Amino acid sequence: MFTIEHEFDATVITLIDEGDQPLEEDVTITAFEDRVTVEQVDPETDEVLRITLSAAMLRDLAAAMDLPEGSYRLVARRP
Secondary structure, X not given: OEEEXXXXXXXXXXXXXXXXXXXXXXXXXXXXXXXXXXXXXXXOOOXXXXXXXXXXXXXXXXXXXXXXXXXXXXXXXXX
16 A cells, blocks of 8 residues: 655655565655655654665666666767
């Protein structure tokens, strides 16, 4: 399950784990114009863990989901 909220300066997506135990903590993804943050509460310390990805890193992650093992560099196409 997930929710989507559009705020003034960002879109917030929350992923909610459902189903059989054990369930993971909710993951919140906040997409700003120039970066994306991914947050999840550590159940052992009750602290929010945050990862920040630049727009380029997010682009690379999306591309990596469909590629085989290896090392890659994305290059912009020239018109």
